[in-house]
Amino acid sequence: MIVCRNICKAYFHGRVRKNVLNDVNLTVERGQRIALLGRNGAGKSTLIKLIGGVEMPTSGKITRQMSVSWPLGFAGGFQGSLTGYDNARFIARIYQRGYSQIRDFVEEFTELGQQLKMPVKTYSSGMRARLAFALSLAIEFDCYLIDEIILVGDQNFHRKCYHELFEKRKDRAMILASHSTEVVREYCDRAVVIHQGTAKDFGDVNLALEIYSNL
């Protein structure tokens, strides 16, 4: 279970203060798949980073009682100047997993071939997404945090992702920030609409999507 209690997040730039999230409460039970909906800049990514522990809330408390993945997105989680293999090795080391097993999975899932020997900064965004996905799927988590990334990549990659995430790991919890109404409608059991710093929790995904599309 993940509990976010009275989360506020503000960013400071010099003396300017920008409130992004204001008193957000959210509970994620095991196996629940939750969509985060909101316009660009509404705070979806911020909430995901806070839940993932990448950034700290300005006030409020987050308790995690299951293992939570790092936020899957285009940036973060790996080092641009290192090769794909080096990144896999790094992940294997800090999560204490066997490198050969992770390497095999990454090779098979990403289909990047020789490109894995090149620095990640030379990758296209689709290739980065493949690597990011592969690395986080190579480690088993109870809850996956996914930030938009699911929409990039080609058909083949989509199919693989859906298979790995929504079929093989359908017992896992998931927090998914997405603009894709189809994905949300098909796979999520709940939706949270973030607007003007507040989050509204909807048990009915269709209702949430309707409100979101009228924002």
Next chain:
Amino acid sequence: MDRSSFSRLYEGWLVQVRVVHALMIRELTTRFGRENIGFLWIMVEPLLFAILVGVIWRLTKGPEEHGMTIIAFVVTGYIPITLFRHCVARSVAVFTSNGSLLYHRQVKILDFILVRFIIELLGGMMAYVFIAIILIFFNEFPMPSDIGLLIAGWCLYAIFCFSLCLIIAPLSEMSEVLEKFVPVTTYIVLPFSGLFYMVSWMKPEVRDFLLLSPFVNGMEMMRKGIWGNQITAYYNIWNPIVCSVVTAAIGLALCRRVRRNLSVE
């Protein structure tokens, strides 16, 4: 401490070791690559610095100073000072440049400082040992008379450097102005680093003043450990210890504060 908290501490220690290990390998590959001598580059810079400056001093000032071979004197001064300058320079903006690693929750911001410090520390120590062995072979460096004192001095010196990093790293995130002041400040510190002199060469009133500097105390200990009875050294081990504890406490508080507001791309 009961059983469970002890085993949790042990688990935490294992995570810490794993993370530091992984981060060190990552840092070494990004900085030095796998070409030619690879990570051995970490000792090349202090080594070159000490050797070249030593040669210049040898040529300008003759073979000895106050009964110490001049090359050895320069080497014992320059390797610690490179440690100080490098680890301070490396801790500027260390949180931002490593920000993407914070995606993994077991990696903490203190690990960034620690890892860079350890790399500089190892580089300095390797350079020290390497150069000393070579110079001993050429009879330009005395056999250390009290190796324990030498190591103790080095440790105190290094610990103080580390506690300074704990302050510099968060401050550099709070204000970008600091970055501009770091090079000049490390330069100004040079006279107070014990690099160019032994405290015993100074007048008594200057002595007391110099001995306020933790660097000078550490440096005197190291040189006493090397030359032993041939030289007179003044030091107080409590000075670097107290200075480090105070600095580290301030630094840790600042780190904690900065982590709250750190925004990661």
